[in-house]
Amino acid sequence: MIMAKPKPTEEIIREIKDFDNILVAGCNGCVAVCEAGGLKEVEILASALRMYFANQQKKIEIGEVSLTRQCDKEYLAELKDRIGAYDAVVSIACGAGVQFMAEMYSKMRVFPGVDTCFIGATEEKGVWTERCQACGTCILASTGGICPVARCSKRILNGPCGGSSNGKCEIDKEVPCGWQLIYERLKELGELKRFEEPTPAKDWSTSRDGGPRRLIKEVSQI
Amino acid sequence: MSATTPSKLESILAAGHFAVTSECGPPRSAEGTVVDEKARLVGPYVDVINVTDNQTAVVRMSSLASCIRIKQLGFEPVLQMTTRDRNRIGLQSDLLGAGAFGINNVLCLTGDHQRFGDHPNAANVFDLDSTQLIQTVRQMRDEGKLLSGYEMTVPPKMFIGAAENPFADPFEIRVLRLAKKVAAGAQFIQTQCIYNMEKFKLWMQQIVERGLHEKVSILAGITPMKSIGMARYMKAKVPGMDVPDEVIKRLQGVPKDKVAAEGINIAVEQIQELKECPGVRGFHVMAIEWEEKVPEIVERAGLYPRPKVD
Amino acid sequence: MTYPSNIRIVKVPCTGRVAIIHLMKAIEKGADGVFVAGCMEGDCHFQAGNLRAKKRVTYVRELLQSIGMEPDRVAMYNLSSGEGPRFAEISREMTDKIRQLGPNPVRAQGARKAEAA
Numbered sequence: 001m002i003m004a005k006p007k008p009t010e011e012i013i014r015e016i017k018d019f020d021n022i023l024v025a026g027c028n029g030c031v032a033v034c035e036a037g038g039l040k041e042v043e044i045l046a047s048a049l050r051m052y053f054a055n056q057q058k059k060i061e062i063g064e065v066s067l068t069r070q071c072d073k074e075y076l077a078e079l080k081d082r083i084g085a086y087d088a089v090v091s092i093a094c095g096a097g098v099q100f101m102a103e104m105y106s107k108m109r110v111f112p113g114v115d116t117c118f119i120g121a122t123e124e125k126g127v128w129t130e131r132c133q134a135c136g137t138c139i140l141a142s143t144g145g146i147c148p149v150a151r152c153s154k155r156i157l158n159g160p161c162g163g164s165s166n167g168k169c170e171i172d173k174e175v176p177c178g179w180q181l182i183y184e185r186l187k188e189l190g191e192l193k194r195f196e197e198p199t200p201a202k203d204w205s206t207s208r209d210g211g212p213r214r215l216i217k218e219v220s221q222i
Numbered sequence: 223m224s225a226t227t228p229s230k231l232e233s234i235l236a237a238g239h240f241a242v243t244s245e246c247g248p249p250r251s252a253e254g255t256v257v258d259e260k261a262r263l264v265g266p267y268v269d270v271i272n273v274t275d276n277q278t279a280v281v282r283m284s285s286l287a288s289c290i291r292i293k294q295l296g297f298e299p300v301l302q303m304t305t306r307d308r309n310r311i312g313l314q315s316d317l318l319g320a321g322a323f324g325i326n327n328v329l330c331l332t333g334d335h336q337r338f339g340d341h342p343n344a345a346n347v348f349d350l351d352s353t354q355l356i357q358t359v360r361q362m363r364d365e366g367k368l369l370s371g372y373e374m375t376v377p378p379k380m381f382i383g384a385a386e387n388p389f390a391d392p393f394e395i396r397v398l399r400l401a402k403k404v405a406a407g408a409q410f411i412q413t414q415c416i417y418n419m420e421k422f423k424l425w426m427q428q429i430v431e432r433g434l435h436e437k438v439s440i441l442a443g444i445t446p447m448k449s450i451g452m453a454r455y456m457k458a459k460v461p462g463m464d465v466p467d468e469v470i471k472r473l474q475g476v477p478k479d480k481v482a483a484e485g486i487n488i489a490v491e492q493i494q495e496l497k498e499c500p501g502v503r504g505f506h507v508m509a510i511e512w513e514e515k516v517p518e519i520v521e522r523a524g525l526y527p528r529p530k531v532d
Numbered sequence: 533m534t535y536p537s538n539i540r541i542v543k544v545p546c547t548g549r550v551a552i553i554h555l556m557k558a559i560e561k562g563a564d565g566v567f568v569a570g571c572m573e574g575d576c577h578f579q580a581g582n583l584r585a586k587k588r589v590t591y592v593r594e595l596l597q598s599i600g601m602e603p604d605r606v607a608m609y610n611l612s613s614g615e616g617p618r619f620a621e622i623s624r625e626m627t628d629k630i631r632q633l634g635p636n637p638v639r640a641q642g643a644r645k646a647e648a649a
Contacts, residue, residue: 009598040553044595047556052599054638153335154306156351158402160395161332162387162414163461170461171337183395196398198406201310201354201369 001030001121002094003128004037004114009048012090015111019088020059022049024113025079025101026066027093034128036114037092039066045092045113061086070097076104083108119150136206136213142194144185149202151178157199227363229326229381230298231270231410233531234504235439240497241504242525243300243412243441244516245272246292248283257288258295260513265297267520268507269528270327272300272412276307279339286316290323300383301325304333309349310358314368317359321378329383329412330355334461353406356382360407382407387414388425389464397428404438411438412506415445416492418464426501435501442496445508446515447485450474486515486522493523535623547571548581555592555606562639565630567607569622575612582610602633 016022024046032038046062053060063086067075070093083089083105091098092113102110118130133150139157140147149155153171159179163170167180186192204210226232234241244264249256261271271292275285289299301320303313317328332352336344350358358369359380366377384403388396400411416422422442429435447453450473457465469488476484489507496502505525509515520526540563544550547570558566568589570582586608593603607626611618 009595013599040551043553044556047553047560048595048599051556051560051596051601051638055600154332154346154348154351156332156348156353158351158353158399158406160390160399161352162385162390163334164390165461167391171335180392183392192398195395196402196405198353198357198402200357201350204349 001033001119002096002116003034003118003120003130004031004094004116005034006036006041006045006092006114007112009045009052012045012111012113013049013052016049016088016090017053017056017058019109021061021063021086021088023063023065023079023083023086023089024049025070025089025091025093026064027068027070027091027097028066029069029071029093029097031092031094031097031114032066033122035126037094041092042066045090067093069093070101073100073104076101079105134207135202135204136210137203139202142199143182144189144191144194146178146182146185148178148182151176151181153178157202227326227379227381228324229270229379230531231300231327232381234269234529235410237529237531239529239531240525241270241410241439241441242268242520242528243270243272243504243506244268244513245274245506245508245510246288246513247274247277247510248285248288250280250282252283254283254287254291257283257291261292261295261297263513264516265292265295267517267526267528270298270300272302272329272506275302275304275331275333276339278334279306279336279341279344281340286319286325289320289325293323293325298327299325300327300329302329302331303355304331305348305350305352305355306333306336306346309347310369313350313355314358314362317362317378317380318374321376321380326379326381327383328359328380329385330359330408331385352384353403356384356403356406356408381409383410383412384408385414386411387462388416388422389414389418390462393421393425396425397432397434400429400438401432401434404434408438410441410503412441413443414462415443415508416496417469418466419492419495421464422496423499426499430501435503439503440501441504441506442492442499442502443506443508444489444492444519445510446489446512446519447473448482448512449485450481486519489519490522493519493525497523535620536627538627539623546576546578546581547585548576548578550585550588552588552592555588556595559596559601559605559636560638562636564636564639565605565607565626565633567609567622567626569609569611569619572610572612601637604629604633605636 024042026037026039026042028038042064046064049062069075088109090111090113091101095116098112119132120128120130123129130150135149148157148159152159153169160177164177167177169175169177186195231241246260273285273288276282285302289301292299330352336342336346359382361367362377363380367373386400453465453470453473456463473481473484493505507516507519547568550568555566568585570585576582589606589608592606597603609622
């Protein structure tokens, strides 16, 4: 899922301080899982904002809502009748949700309340790591199920580089060397042959480098 | 083995001599004469001079520009290229530029992550990795084609090199990795600087066992230790570096004003010892910010004067 | 056992039950301070509830700081369930600390609103 982390409260306050009616809108999807933008986080942020403005002696209404998802118009539509009461929204959904909210309610000021970070998975409660870079051409079949585009700091495809030590990446002792992981997995699977053949240059045009992407499934279109 | 490019390094190796290469770090300014001075210092004592490419992701005068200056002084450069800062378009473009100035050696590297440099906030490129760059240079030279398939009227003729670090882990894949680079087209290898002689010899043994030493020329990396501080720093802070305690102890065992000289002694002894090591075809003497010692090291190691080849 | 009359006690089966929002709401709704009294570390009946509470108290303290409120209004204490006098002592200590900080500024704002109405 998409992992995000809460923005510093000071930054959010800076953007909304001149408004009088704010809606804090959460999302019960990915950001709820990484405890950055779900209903719980909506309540905590709203409480913090109320306290801040009370101290500033500024009268302000802070509403709270959390939608099933903010990346589907059907769910955003649920706000249709109540959003008029507000003059700004702090959306603590991921970047896609914030944009959809802003697009659907285009007259409304919509501010992001989280920094969207990566596609990843839950290692353990409270720890999430990046696993996928959405490069558009998945090569996991040849790397034992471990992605070098996401897990190698240099996204090299003929790794490792010469900088790893003790199985950790040169940039950070906490980051495992992606290629060491791949090597060990291929060894475990008896697929070291894959390791020996040079992998030619990747086609990055299916990745972000090719421009904003679009997926159409015709059979699903009405 | 006869040479296929105009590279002097290739000719020297083909003739069966030990090759001697060294390195020049360009300045952090537009002052070209710094490069000239370093080149003049080491030039007569080596076959070719490497120019680093924004080493440790620190902005320096470009390797290509520095190589051109070196070439114009009458010495032969090795263009080091990392894939960190330029995509395949930029890299191929620079290779054409290098060819236009008669530069015939390229060392293909991935490059240190920009986190180590003075612009850690930069976006990195890594469109290609070092192995893919090797494949690209070979395709340009042997097929006359760019990666896109476009046919060049005059392709650059490059003698292709790569780096290897026998001391990075895991040790068992260091040989596999080298094999992969050779399969991609690497013709010479410059290794990371050696202090752990036993480990290096073990690596060489495995290379010889696979017959790789006949497909690629291995140049052993030698860097003299200038001070105990430098030894400690390299041991602790430089990724992929293996400095055994014995080396530090040896430096500690001499009076403070003799430490630098002892560092040179160690370097010379290493070269003498490695001349006997099967598969070693030459030496890459990296005297970082100590280029003035290269002549002494090369002379004392019995590698001066450099042989002349056509 | 006597403890100051300004203490309102909310009983929970384990301080691990105390969520961040409970602490936030307490202050938001006008409490001058809130402390979480949990078992001694290592003695939690439910294994590590008091350790989770401690982390949440720390989180709330930092959040309060980020919005310009005194983090000391929220605190974590540990004591054994039989230690009545220690509870009284903690209550007095917390009360003194809060008295020094003054009334909750949020409540002051609320009072002003009530006056204005």
